Amino acid sequence: MNGQRCYIELNTDAFAHNLACIRQLAPLSKVMAVIKANAYGHGMMLAARHLDDADEFAVTSTEDAQQLRQNQIDKPLTLLSPMFGESDLKWMSENTVRPVIYDYHQLNSLRSDKSFKSLDVWLKVDTGMGRLGFSMEEIQSVYNSVRQLAGIGSISLMTHLAQADQPNLTANQQQIALFQSIVSEAKNNNQTYSECSILNSAGVVAFSENAMDIIRPGVLLYGVSPQRGLSSQALGLQPVMTFKSSIISVRRMPSGSSIGYSGTYTLDQDSRIAYIACGYGDGYPRHAPNGTTVLVNGFLVPLVGRVSMDMIAVDIGELPVNVGDQAVLWGEGNPVEDVAEASGTIAYELTCKITQRVSRVVIQNT
Missing domain, CATH: 3.20.20.10 (Alanine racemase)
Structure with a gap:
């Protein structure tokens, strides 16, 4: 980490x-x-x-x-x-x-x-x-x-x-x-x-x-596409913002386990659940549904369960994912417009709602 x-x-x-x-x-x-x-x-x-x-x-x-x-x-x-x-x-x-x-x-x-x-x-x-x-x-x-x-x-x-x-x-x-x-x-x-x-x-x-x-x-x-059905990649754009966090826990959970508040998601098979240190207190949309993509170690994995204030859960199955590994909530490799569409909103709202407790890292390659 x-x-x-x-x-x-x-x-x-x-x-x-x-x-x-x-x-x-x-x-x-x-x-x-x-x-x-x-x-x-x-x-x-x-x-x-x-x-x-x-x-x-x-x-x-x-x-x-x-x-x-x-x-x-x-x-x-x-x-x-x-x-x-x-x-x-x-x-x-x-x-x-x-x-x-x-x-x-x-x-x-x-x-x-x-x-x-x-x-x-x-x-x-x-x-x-x-x-x-x-x-x-x-x-x-x-x-x-x-x-x-x-x-x-x-x-x-x-x-x-x-x-x-x-x-x-x-x-x-x-x-x-x-x-x-x-x-x-x-x-x-x-x-x-x-x-x-x-x-x-x-x-x-x-x-x-x-x-x-x-x-x-x-x-x-x-670096965000404004058009429905037209990706930023198709337009040749590059995201300025990439929202990142880390895996803080990985648990093997049996079939039938409920994940998160109110038990809104139940595993239909044995799996591994990774918990990521980011939630609606950081600006991640609380209304993001099950299946919203998160990029972990190059793999797009689905959000499962209700978004909490400080963390989200993703189903990583048997993928090679461990505590400390990086997760991309949106940005490079996981376009913000895809997360927005899954959440029933627009990318503008997501980028505008990053909260003050989220730190910023400015990078420049040239």
């Missing part, structure tokens, strides 16, 4: 590899690397420093933007769903930070705040996501209102695809067509958008031919 009950390895070489794969999909577009939510649990500062070839970064809050600037990250920043506080707009205008304007409350803040100079902004239009954004009917008048404000620099336009992880759905093409029509109509009305953006990670994979000025990949950067 290495003395750590469980830990995540972060392969920083994978950042550059994945970014290169993304650029191949949309070579004519700039890349806005989405590093919100602490870079999907991978570490915002780590991601920012190892995605230096990205054209700009996107985060959620002013606090994230300020942290990046305080740590000498000087790439242009976009705030995807900002809430404005006093003096925030002035700070943004002075620090190359573009807020996304998505409702009239924000628009009123722009009108009333006279402190900023040359603030570049995004406008967001809702083409079918049903979340943030102005309606199609509103967006032209919103543009005109913003364009008339003193202190406004460039105005860009974005939308968000709601179902790009299911590319065969007609809703995707409908959203794309609606956005393209808005852009075309704006040109006809002499409205100038500095940049337009429509594709998230799933959109980049499925609809790269519709890439505009900037694409907004998130989970792709971390």
Whole structure:
């Protein structure tokens, strides 16, 4: 054992590899690397420093933007769903930070705040996501209102695809067509958008031919496939995060033995059960069902019994597995999207939910 009950390895070489794969999909577009939510649990500062070839970064809050600037990250920043506080707009205008304007409350803040100079902004239009954004009917008048404000620099336009992880759905093409029509109509009305953006990670994979000025990949950067039925390996991606632990006990159990809380799993034959030092207290999903894969000594073995706070059990049969051997909960050799699918969730949730007691090990091979 290495003395750590469980830990995540972060392969920083994978950042550059994945970014290169993304650029191949949309070579004519700039890349806005989405590093919100602490870079999907991978570490915002780590991601920012190892995605230096990205054209700009996107985060959620002013606090994230300020942290990046305080740590000498000087790439242009976009705030995807900002809430404005006093003096925030002035700070943004002075620090190359573009807020996304998505409702009239924000628009009123722009009108009333006279402190900023040359603030570049995004406008967001809702083409079918049903979340943030102005309606199609509103967006032209919103543009005109913003364009008339003193202190406004460039105005860009974005939308968000709601179902790009299911590319065969007609809703995707409908959203794309609606956005393209808005852009075309704006040109006809002499409205100038500095940049337009429509594709998230799933959109980049499925609809790269519709890439505009900037694409907004998130989970792709971390080596995770955003598409159902399409593996990260098929996309040529490398996982940045590998979640590891060790075998702390191996027991031979007779047929008929119940494993774990509530006796939710019963052995139907004699077997060996290995116990791994990782549970929902570390971020492993409590709702992971029997059969969820864990990689032990190069073998994919099934989870058995209910996930505990501090440990899980796997059925290793007669495989050569002993106390102290390494287990990969997800990552290299056991893709996180497979664990997520088995658990009825998405990979984003799993990587974001790693808890503070899990240590981090940064590795770099080049």
